[in-house]
Amino acid sequence: QVHLVESGGGLVQAGGSLRLSCAASGGTFSRYAMGWFRQAPGKEREFVAATSWGGPSIYYAHYVDSVKGRFTISRDNAKNAVHLQMNRLKPEDTAVYYCAADTLWTVSWHDWEPGFWGQGTQVTVSS
Numbered sequence: 001q002v003h004l005v006e007s008g009g010g011l012v013q014a015g016g017s018l019r020l021s022c023a024a025s026g027g028t029f030s031r032y033a034m035g036w037f038r039q040a041p042g043k044e045r046e047f048v049a050a051t052s053w054g055g056p057s058i059y060y061a062h063y064v065d066s067v068k069g070r071f072t073i074s075r076d077n078a079k080n081a082v083h084l085q086m087n088r089l090k091p092e093d094t095a096v097y098y099c100a101a102d103t104l105w106t107v108s109w110h111d112w113e114p115g116f117w118g119q120g121t122q123v124t125v126s127s
Contacts, residue, residue: 002026002116004099009121012089016125020084022099022118033105033114034075034082035062038095038123047110048097049073049084062109067093089125096120 008020020036035050050062051073061073072085082099102114 002101004101004116004118006097006099006118006121009097009123011124011126014089014091014125014127016089017085017087018089018123020086020097020099020121020123022082024080024082024099024101029075029080029101030077032101032103033112034099034101035073035109035112035114036082036084037098037100038093039098039120040092040095043095045098047112050100050105050109050112051075051082052105064110086123089123091125091127093123094125095123097123 003025005023012018031053033050033052036048037045038048039045048064048067049071051059054060070088075082098120099118100114101116106112
């Protein structure tokens with residue numbers, strides 16, 4: 001059974017950085033799409049970033065427009081891990097961040113509905 005565990009959330013001032021990590025177990029994830037969603041209080045959960053398999057040693061990164069240029073997603077297949085480096089954080093980035101994974105994904109990443117989810121980690125950005 002696939003199990004995802006996030007770490008790295010916390011409280012940071014606006015303009016600061018955080019690095020989220022997700023450790024995956026229960027499968028071989030090199031061909032999985034792995035990514036991050038977030039949900040702020042009173043808002044719907046939204047797609048943030050994902051990395052998808054594009055062939056032997058080829059992976060693509062995908063981002064929601066609001067984080068492009070500030071967030072970077074990366075993966076370490078040897079450790080079954082995916083990371084989200086978040087720089088120049090803004091108060092509007094405050095949310096619970098969820099790691100997600102699936103062998104299937106969509107052309108429109110905003111419509112991606114992964115089958116496996118972590119429990120979430122809180123990110124709070126103070127102004």
